[in-house]
Amino acid sequence: MMNAEELCRQQQLLESIDWQMTPEKAVDMYLEWGSGWTRGHDFVSSVHDESVYFVLFDWETPPQVTLIRRNMGGAEELAKVEVPAGLFEAAVREDGRLPGGTVHRLNQPLEEWLRDRLAALQR
Secondary structure (H helix, E strand, O other): OEOHHHHOOOHHHHHOEOOOOOHHHHHHHHOOHHHHHHHOOOOOOOOOOEEEEEEEEOOOOOOEEEEEEEEOOEEEEEEEEEOOHHHHHHHHHHHOOOOOOOEEOOOHHHHHHHHHHHHHHHO
16 A cells, blocks of 8 residues: 555656546446447446546545555555545535445545645655
């Protein structure tokens, strides 16, 4: 599992991050691929397709985002990046908390912070 500094040494991986991907969209594309009409033009066309995106697991401490690689074969956690608690909690609150732990998308302020953090580490 990579941390932020290690992730920043993986330029090709950083360039492959889909900042628009959400946990819900990933499930729709890769796990419920038979429901096609809900995706419009976003669909998996081969077993070689994959998405790389960040999620929040609301049960984890310290607050962090997790970089996921998902394909039709499953999901792999690639990296974890610690984030400010206030940004983490705001994103979870905005997305809605469910009992038992939930996977969340990044909100705009957290995404902007993360992009800035990764860019700063690349310098």
